[in-house]
Amino acid sequence: MSRITSKQAVPCPPRQAAYKKIFTYLNRLRSILALIIWTFLTINTFLDPAKTFYGYYTYADSDNQPAVWELTVMNKFNNKSANTCSGSGIFLDCYYDVPIYGTGILADSVCRSYYPIDTGPFQHIGTFFANCALPSGDQIYLPNNIYATSQWSLMLSSKEKGCMSALGEGKSFPCDSYTTMNGRVVYYRRSRTVASAWCKEFGGYYILNKLTNEQEVLIANLSNSTKPSLTSIPLVNDCTVYNLFDMLGCSADLTIGGAAGHISTSAWYGETVGLWTAYTTSSPKNNIVSTIGDLVSVETISSHQGNITQIRTNYKDALRCFLFFVVIYYRLTSIYYPIWLVYTRQGKPLWKLVTRRHMGLVLHKRERRNFIVLLFLTIEAVVSTEDIIMYCQQVVFSYPTFFNLLLKYMSITRIIWPSAFILLVISRLIPMAFGSKFAFAFSEDLFLLSAPVLWLYMPAYVTSKGADLFQGWRWTGNIVHHFTNTIYNVHNNQIDVLMLYYSLFGSFTLILCWTNIIIGYLWQTFTHTSSIMSVFLSNNISYRIRTHSAMHNGTIENILLTSNQQFPPEIAYQIVKAKWKSTNLCEAINLASEGFVSLVYGDYLILGITEWGSTSPVFNKSGHAAVIVGYKVAYNPSITIHTLTSISSQPKILGVPDLF
Structure with a gap:
């Protein structure tokens, strides 16, 4: 029997070898997934300014921000013993006998139009439930299998107030117009001064032939004040504005769906109005009719395809752009530039450098410790409250592509910045009150802990506020009594932007801060690591239990x-937690993301730090410079600021190396 010598390898048991192979495979798979997730998060972070500016641009015209409202309502009608409507303001269980004029499908008919017995106090969508005698003598009951009906909104606008008196119910009021970047003219608020245009808002009955897709709208005709009647106007699906000169003898524009001022805020830089307008004439989609005793139950399914235009002052855009340009400048000079220097010093292709050295890097973690940057990002988030609210609405009510949905969720995530700012203030106050050893650093995990809750909860929460926040509806009309889209109330329910942010996101901001502190403290206490993100998104990172060994001379941590x-x-x-397992060296890109660089003064390589475009050597309290020799850095008592300035006033700046 042969003996196993010390130079011979002892083979692993088959089961142990299989487990080792599986573990290696899973670890490799984890590394690939971590790299993919890290790459996505890093690219998203890098493109953050572009997404924000794109959001500013798209809200400048409603063609770019779809908001589709799909509503279903159910009403019961009494078509056997209902009484004639008196016009006294009670529009329940009654009917009008109305002749229909115009050029639509029902032109020259006479219809008995019923109001339901159970209209809700804020029912925005209704049904045209009627018996109509056609010119041919045939009787038609609406809605039916061929025709779908609904009751929805309209707006009539003209430069001549008298031009609108014969069509549509309600009082005319002066209104302000806004021209979008695509040249469309929209009316967005009741004017407080002399205006060049007049607006009238009212409801109408929409009728859709489901077989031919032909559609018409019935509008109250006021040409004969003693006898109610309706005017039928045929519609084209993709045309929402119709000039009625041929019908009225003067120029007036009929806007399908009207306009709804969904949100209105005030601030020192002016007012902001979020205006919803339709981009198709679509309203009725289907009706389900059933009989319950002597009553007829009608379920109306409607779909309204529209967009949101955000009308704001140039001062607001100038403020937001200024804030973001300052943040971009900081990122370029204080984060990206040092990282670029490391990349050029390594001399390797970018993809090789990234796959080997990413180590779960949170790209912008440095800015989360900068008071000015976080203050500016917080102000930008608060000033953009209207954008965030509208994105929340669109996530719930519209059907964007996956890419657009992703952009909207990323834009909603901006409300995390105020929490980051509060955490920074707390982290600054605690060392001042209790000493530096009680300082904490939870900035890296802020988005990880908050984003899932934010994305799942906040859009539904904001949308559920509904009429509590938005002033886009009011009751109008007697012949067609309707809770119509309106711009009339834009000034009435205007709210200060700070109060709006606090009412919607104030509790979330405070809860997020406490959650981040508690979870972060527990994580650091039990795992002896400073970040959840870097643990799960890293491949080569090495962690140590924090001891007083950091105070030993010759380490970058001691230098700091x-x-x-x-x-x-x-x-x-x-700052120094990302280390190579084999050498215990701090990885260069992670150091560079904190602003560290190498400064060449003659024969000396000095550790430097750059911020806001200004670069300076690192000194200790005695004025000694931190000198890099190989992979080590230490303070050299013989090298001071005077020594360095005597060598060069403009040192060459290089990428920082891996340091012990």
């Missing part, structure tokens, strides 16, 4: 703790 910038222990640990 004893520098004149006075990094708190938690912050210093977060």
Whole structure:
């Protein structure tokens, strides 16, 4: 029997070898998934300014922001013993006998139009339930298998007030117009001054032939005040504005669906109005008719395809652009530039450098410790409250593509910035009150902990506010009594943007802060690591249990703790935590993302830091410079600011190397 010598390898048992192979495969799969997720998050972070500016641009015209409202209502009608409507304001269980004029399908007919017995106090959509005698003598009952009907909104606008007196119910009022970037003219609020246009808002009955897709709208005709009647106007699906000069003898525009001021805010930079307008004439989709005793139950399914235009002052856009340009400048000079220097120093293709060195890097973690940057991002988020609300609506009510849905969710995520700012303020106050050893650093996991809750809960919560926030409806009309889309109330229910943000997102902001602190503290206590994100999204990262070993000379962490910038222990640990397992060296790209660079002064390579485009060497409190020798860095008592300035006033800037 042969003996196994010390130089011979002992083979693993078959089961152990199989487990090892499975573990290796799973670890490789995890690394690939982590890289994919990390790449997506990093690209999303990098493109954040582009997405924000694109959002500003798209809301400048409603063609770019679809908002489709699909509503279903059910009403019961009494078509056997109902009484004639008196016009006294009670529009329940009654009917009108109305002749129909115009050029639509029902022109020259006479219809008995019924009101339901159970109209809701804020029922925005209704049904045209009627018995009609056609010119041929035939009787038709609406709705039926061929014709779908609904009751919806309209607006009539003209430069001549008298031009609108014969068509549509309600009082005319002066209104302000806005021209979108695509040249469309929309009316968005009741004018408080002398205006060049007049508007009238009212309801109408929409009738759709489901077989031919032909559609018409019936509007109250006021030419004979003693006898109610309706005017039929044929519609084309993709045309929502019709000039009625041939019908009225003067120029007036009929806007299908009217316009709804869904949100109106005020601030020092002016007013902001979110205006919904239709981009098709679609309203009735289907009706389900059933008989319950002597009553007829009608379920109306309607679909209204529209867009939202955000009408705002140039001051608001200028403010937001200024804030974001400052943030972009900080990112370019304080984060991207040092990372670029590391990339050029490595001399490797980008994809190889990224796959090997990403280590779960949170690209913008440095800015989450910068008071000015977070303050500006917080102000931008609050100023953009209207955008966030509208994105929440669109996530719930519209049907965007996956890419557009992703953009909307990322835009909603902006409301996390105020929480980040509050956490930063708390992290600054705690060391001042209790000492630097109590400082904390939870910025990396802020989005991980908050985004899932935010995406799942916030759109539904904001949308559920409904009429509590939006002032886009009011009752009008007697012949067609309707809770119509309106711009009349834009000023009435206007709210300060700060109060709006607080009422919608204030509780979420505070809860998010406490959740982040509690979960972050528990994670750091039990895992001895500073970040959930970097653990799950990293492949090569190495962690240590925090001890006083960090105070030993010759480590980058010690350099930070004893520098004149006075990094708190938690912050210093977060900066240097990404280390190679084999060498325990701090990875260069992670250091560069914190602004660290190498400065060449003659024969000396000095550790430097860059921020806001200004680069300076790292010194300790005694004024000694941090000198890099190989992979080590230490303060050299013989090298001070005077030594360096005597060598060069403009040192060459290089990427920082991996450091011990």
